Amino acid sequence: MESTSDMKWKGAIKIGGTAALVAAIVFRRWLSAEVSLLTTLNIIKGVSTAIPVSILDWFSLLQANKFIGLIRLNVLDFINYALVGLIFLGLYAILEKSSKSAATLAFIMTFTGIAIYYSSNQSFSLLELANQYSSATSEAQKAIYLAAGEALLVRNDPLIFGNGVFWAFMLVNGAGLIYAIIMLRSSIFTKLIAVLGIIANGTGLLYFFTVLLKPDLTFIPLSLSAPFLLVWYILIGLKLLKLGTK
Numbered sequence: 001m002e003s004t005s006d007m008k009w010k011g012a013i014k015i016g017g018t019a020a021l022v023a024a025i026v027f028r029r030w031l032s033a034e035v036s037l038l039t040t041l042n043i044i045k046g047v048s049t050a051i052p053v054s055i056l057d058w059f060s061l062l063q064a065n066k067f068i069g070l071i072r073l074n075v076l077d078f079i080n081y082a083l084v085g086l087i088f089l090g091l092y093a094i095l096e097k098s099s100k101s102a103a104t105l106a107f108i109m110t111f112t113g114i115a116i117y118y119s120s121n122q123s124f125s126l127l128e129l130a131n132q133y134s135s136a137t138s139e140a141q142k143a144i145y146l147a148a149g150e151a152l153l154v155r156n157d158p159l160i161f162g163n164g165v166f167w168a169f170m171l172v173n174g175a176g177l178i179y180a181i182i183m184l185r186s187s188i189f190t191k192l193i194a195v196l197g198i199i200a201n202g203t204g205l206l207y208f209f210t211v212l213l214k215p216d217l218t219f220i221p222l223s224l225s226a227p228f229l230l231v232w233y234i235l236i237g238l239k240l241l242k243l244g245t246k
Contacts, residue, residue, distance in 0.1 A: 009093040010244050016090020017240030023083040024233035027076055028226070055149040062130035069130075073123035073156060074165075081114045084172055087233070090240045091179045098186040106178035113171030120164025122152040160211075170208055176201035180232075188243070193235045200228035 051072065052058045062069035070076075088110045096103040126149060133145040155163055180197025183189040206221035 009089075010246075012086075012093050013090045013240050014244030016087045016093075017237045017242075017244060019083040019086035019090075020233045020237030020240060023080055023087065024230050024237065027079045027083060028230070055146055055153050058126060058153065059130040059133050059146075059149065062127050063134050066127060070123050070127060073126060074121065075123040077117065078121065081117050081168070081172070085110060085114050087236065087240075088175060088179065090244075091236070094188060094240075094243065095179060095182045095186060099182045102178055102182055106175040106182075109171045109175040109178070113168040113175065116164045116171070117168035120155055120168060122156040125152050126156065166211065170205065173201045173204040173207075177205065189239060193232065193239065196228050196232040196235065200225050200232045203228065 052061050058069065058073075061072070088106065092103050092107045129145050129149045129152070133142055133149070136142045136145060154160060156165060157163065160166060176197060180194050180201055183194035183197060184191065186194075203221055204225040206224075207218060210218045210221055
């Protein structure tokens with residue numbers, strides 16, 4: 001049985017547990033999909049159910065409802081990725097004893113992915129361009145803002161294979177899968193938690209193939225992964241909080 005009494009970073013473990021519960025309950029990844037569902041069910045009113053396609057559509061949405069527009073641009077993933085970083089830091093503190101090299105690789109992948117995401121999500125820049133477009137007084141100015149918006153939208157689109165947002169998602173999911181596999185070799189986490197993590201992150205990685213081969217089906221791996229990821233985070237959160245108090 002592995003001992004947790006001499007573990008370093010107990011504060012990080014407790015913070016990771018709290019972050020896992022917050023990530024599961026409040027700041028889940030890709031909340032834009034939930035907003036679309038609530039809009040379709042008419043729970044959120046006054047917003048088109050169609051996802052904007054052109055930059056002009058995005059500018060119109062951001063002017064009509066900045067909050068919904070930013071959510072659909074996955075702005076809340078800034079918070080989610082920060083929470084995931086705290087979760088995986090707590091996992092690293094525990095699992096590096098089981099497999100130092102694999103845990104270190106997952107650690108590096110996690111924070112590389114987070115850094116890429118923070119540099120790639122252009123939601124606030126697109127909001128600023130939408131405001132400038134709205135106040136533009138000539139067609140020439142509007143054309144400049146539209147062109148700039150198109151360039152930023154490409155960087156922000158998770159459906160484009162190879163851009164920053166895409167690789168951030170893949171790196172963080174890959175790190176989660178590695179941590180889940182290490183859990184199978186650890187006596188600290190139950191097999192249930194390990195298997196849920198493998199399913200959640202393994203299914204999420206199918207996003208790679210759907211974006212590459214069939215972008216219109218990307219909702220499938222995300223939808224399949226979401227409930228497993230939710231339960232995985234909750235179980236991880238409870239376990240980390242328990243370990244952090246020992």
